[in-house]
Amino acid sequence: MKSLLTLTFTFISISCLLAINPVKGKIASEKVATIEKSSELIDKELDQLLEAAALIKAHELTHDEFTQNHSDIAAELNVASDVDTGMLEGSPNAPVGIPGFWWGFCFGIIGLIVVYVAMEDGEERKEQARNALYGCIASTLVSVLIYGVLIAIAAT
Amino acid sequence: MYKSILTLVCLWIISSSLQAQKYTQFKSDFTIVEKEVGDSTKSSILIGEVYYNAETNETKYNIKFPEVGQWHFMDSTLLVSQQDTSFSVRRSNEINSQSIFKNMLSSTSNDFGLEEQGYVIKHIDKKDQQVFIEWQPPAAAKDFLSTVVTKVKNNDLLAVIFYTADEKVLNTTYFEDYLMINGVQVPSRIKSHFSTTTSKMYKVISFENVEID
Numbered sequence: 511m512k513s514l515l516t517l518t519f520t521f522i523s524i525s526c527l528l529a530i531n532p533v534k535g536k537i538a539s540e541k542v543a544t545i546e547k548s549s550e551l552i553d554k555e556l557d558q559l560l561e562a563a564a565l566i567k568a569h570e571l572t573h574d575e576f577t578q579n580h581s582d583i584a585a586e587l588n589v590a591s592d593v594d595t596g597m598l599e600g601s602p603n604a605p606v607g608i609p610g611f612w613w614g615f616c617f618g619i620i621g622l623i624v625v626y627v628a629m630e631d632g633e634e635r636k637e638q639a640r641n642a643l644y645g646c647i648a649s650t651l652v653s654v655l656i657y658g659v660l661i662a663i664a665a666t
Numbered sequence: 667m668y669k670s671i672l673t674l675v676c677l678w679i680i681s682s683s684l685q686a687q688k689y690t691q692f693k694s695d696f697t698i699v700e701k702e703v704g705d706s707t708k709s710s711i712l713i714g715e716v717y718y719n720a721e722t723n724e725t726k727y728n729i730k731f732p733e734v735g736q737w738h739f740m741d742s743t744l745l746v747s748q749q750d751t752s753f754s755v756r757r758s759n760e761i762n763s764q765s766i767f768k769n770m771l772s773s774t775s776n777d778f779g780l781e782e783q784g785y786v787i788k789h790i791d792k793k794d795q796q797v798f799i800e801w802q803p804p805a806a807a808k809d810f811l812s813t814v815v816t817k818v819k820n821n822d823l824l825a826v827i828f829y830t831a832d833e834k835v836l837n838t839t840y841f842e843d844y845l846m847i848n849g850v851q852v853p854s855r856i857k858s859h860f861s862t863t864t865s866k867m868y869k870v871i872s873f874e875n876v877e878i879d
Contacts, residue, residue, distance in 0.1 A: 537791045537800045541815050545798075545825050548838040552857045555868040559699040563711045566731055567697065573732040590710040592733050593748075611698055611712050612727075612737070614858070614871050617766035618779035622828065622837055623810075629702075630862040638810040638831070645806020646783050 562587055620646050689850060690720040692767040693877040704865030718767035725765060770852055771878065776823040777801075777816055778839075785814060795819055811836070822851055835861055847878045 562583055566576055573591050577584040593611060613625050623643040630636045698712040713731040718724070724740040735748035769775055775782070777799070784804030791798040801814040812833055817825040822844050828836040837860050841853035852873065860867040 537789045537798050537815060541800070541813075541827065541829075542791070542793070542798055544835060545815070545817055545827060545838065548827070548835070548859055549825070549840055549857070552838075552840070552859050552868050552870070555701055555703070556699055556857075556870050559701060559709055559711060560870065563697050563699050563713065566711065567713060571731070587709045588707060590708065590732060593712065593729055593735060593737075611700075611710070612739075614698055614700070614856070614869055615716075615766050616764045617769045617775075618764055619783055619807075619828070621764055622839075625860060625867075626836065626862065629860060629865060629867065631864045632862075635810075635830075635863065642803075642807040642810035645804065 558583070559587060559589075562589070689771045689848065689878050691877075691879040692716070692718040692771055694873040695875045697872045697874075698869065700867065700869045702865055702867045716767070718765065718771075720768055720771055725767065766856075770850060773850055776818055776821055778814075778823060778826045780814060780816070780826075783807075788813065796824070822853075837861070845876060847876050850878050852876050852878070 562576075562580075565571070565580065565583075569575075571579070573589070576589070613621050616622075616624075620643065623639050623646065627636055627639045627643065630639065694716055696712075696714060696716050698710070700710045700712075702708045711731060712729065714727055714729040716728075717726045722740070724738065726739075727737040729735045729737065733748065735746065738745040738747075769779070777785075780801050784806070785801040786804075787799055788802045789800040791800075797818045799816045799818065801816065803811045803814065808831070810831055812829045812831050814829070815827045816823060823841050825838065825840045827838045830836045837858065839856065839858040842855040842857070843853065845852050845854050854873045854876065855870065857870040858868070860869075
């Protein structure tokens with residue numbers, strides 16, 4: 511028990527020291543530039559869809575009304591007619607049962623990696639992503655476990 | 667002595683959690699537009715309302731377009747009701763805890779949860795009033811991810827970029843048009859871009875009429 515407490519205290523102390531002493535230095539300039547370029551690309555790719563969404567909201571259109579009354583736009587955009595058939599559901603590795611739209615609301619890298627696993631076709635890269643996902647989930651569980659142990663010790 | 671120090675640490679953690687979790691409910695209209703470009707191009711538009719309750723750990727999505735229905739996440743269960751006729755129950759594996767609403771209400775993370783996942787700051791760069799931070803992944807993710815760069819301004823996360831192990835851009839996500847609702851900073855627009863070897867995905871989520879209690 512004493513060695514466990516010593517180990518835990520040492521871990522917390524080192525973590526605190528590392529947290530308050532980040533390394534300062536230069537980030538590669540192209541990485542900073544990529545942030546701006548990628549934003550413009552997204553705007554360009556989704557311009558028409560955003561206009562269609564505004565049209566649908568303004569007139570409270572159903573999907574049938576949208577495809578019938580605005581057939582040119584609807585045909586060009588090829589908008590899905592149901593929720594369950596989202597981007598991820600078509601993939602053989604999609605998180606079955608969870609609609610694709612939900613993953614947009616997922617905050618954090620776990621959701622990001624799940625989406626990647628569903629989208630990526632290359633087997634080796636997918637395997638790496640899965641392992642990273644398990645690692646992320648495990649680290650979250652470990653954090654919860656340490657927190658629980660500290661509470662339990664304090665209570666005794 | 668160790669017991670006293672641990673007690674103090676635990677009390678500090680609990681106190682921080684209580685301060686952060688001042689608000690427990692999030693409600694908003696939302697719109698999602700999404701486009702996947704690969705061998706073919708697929709698009710989707712989703713319009714509806716969302717309600718999240720941190721105390722009961724539930725999220726309800728009332729969908730209006732493209733089809734009427736409700737997706738109700740509660741703990742590890744997903745209840746689906748579509749067109750008021752069908753009803754199904756699925757297992758959602760506690761993914762509700764990963765939602766962005768929980769993070770917004772607790773206002774504790776402007777680093778995309780990176781530090782919590784074991785990422786370590788490698789470099790910090792300041793440009794005008796913006797702070798760029800480069801992070802190194804934990805050992806578990808190093809085969810798949812290399813660095814992550816976040817952009818923060820006035821303590822608000824503005825962007826995050828993930829690079830694969832071979833330094834290709836995997837994902838860029840932007841948090842824009844922040845609104846102050848009851849003292850909580852809410853990004854009313856989130857846009858994202860994924861790249862894989864076979865396709866690219868573009869997505870924008872917009873929130874309107876946000877209410878926080």
